[in-house]
Amino acid sequence: MAKPLDYHTIREIFTRFQAADAEPKGELDHTNVYTLLVAVALSAQATDAGVNKATKSLFQIIETPQQMLDLGLEGLTDHIKSIGLFRQKAKNVMKMSQILVDDYEGIVPNSRAALQSLPGVGRKTANVVLNMWWHYPAQAVDTHIFRVGNRTRICPGKTVEAVERAIEDNIPVDFQQHAHHWMILHGRYHCKARKPLCRTCIIRDLCPYEDKTE
Structure with a gap:
């Protein structure tokens, strides 16, 4: 080495x-910590520009986990189908949103362990959210x-x-x-x-x- x-x-x-x-600044568009979390999760094996294009209309109608659940899997899939691995990512976002509603009162947690416990959220995604939103190094x-x-x-x-x-x-x-x-x-x-x-x-x-x- x-x-x-x-x-x-x-x-x-x-x-x-x-x-x-x-x-x-990070180059993923978002409106709050939840949409940042979604955008970062969607960006795995995809470009920021591609994710921004896909989420432009999505984030005009979605700001909370409950709104994502109300949109439904089919609705989300239709928005992000231009992104690689979109079907699995859509399923993860829906599961993640359900957990946030059920276990965290719809609030995105700010510990790495709690973030990494969410479907589709690895250490890299958790670190991006901690850094960009909570300014943790x-x-x-x-x-x-x-x-x-x-x-x-x-x-x-x-x-x-x-x-x-x-x-x-x-x-x-x-x-x-x-x-x-x-x-x-x-x-x-x-x-x-x-x-x-x-x-x-x-x-x-x-x-x-x-x-x-x-």
């Missing part, structure tokens, strides 16, 4: 990220973060769990709140999988990646 960058280099990297975008490791973390050696790891721990261990605490958003956006728009835009990268001189593009 590659050795992570030193503290001062990582601090400089995130200082630059912060200077470029002081308040990075939870680190949701997706493919972009996994790639950027290992390629830059900010937070190297062979598994998602290892990268998550490395983020918590290696990144200075004052950057923890926005760390995963900075890394996701950097991976999505600059440090791309097949052809990273190294020439215009703001951390090029700090990045140890050997196969930089010109």
Whole structure:
């Protein structure tokens, strides 16, 4: 396993990220914590843009778990059929909404364990909701973060769990709140999988990646 960058280099990297975008935002559209939870659950193996397109009309009529139950499985399925794995995702959202109504009075819980107990909600989804809605410095490791973390050696790891721990261990605490958003956006728009835009990268001189593009 590659050795992570030193503290001062990582601090400089995130200082630059912060200077470029002081308040990075997630790109999933939502109106409240429940619609955020639904959107994140739907985004597994799908793009944020694709989820936003599918939920645009849905979130105009749905804001609560009870409203989702009233819409019904068929109604939800019709709204999200452009998203991959839409049938299973629709079933999970309906089961999740029923549990929220029955066990949580229609309120989305704000503990990771309670969130992960909901159908279709894994650790990544729970961490996104905790970070974006409650501003808890939870680190949701997706493919972009996994790639950027290992390629830059900010937070190297062979598994998602290892990268998550490395983020918590290696990144200075004052950057923890926005760390995963900075890394996701950097991976999505600059440090791309097949052809990273190294020439215009703001951390090029700090990045140890050997196969930089010109």
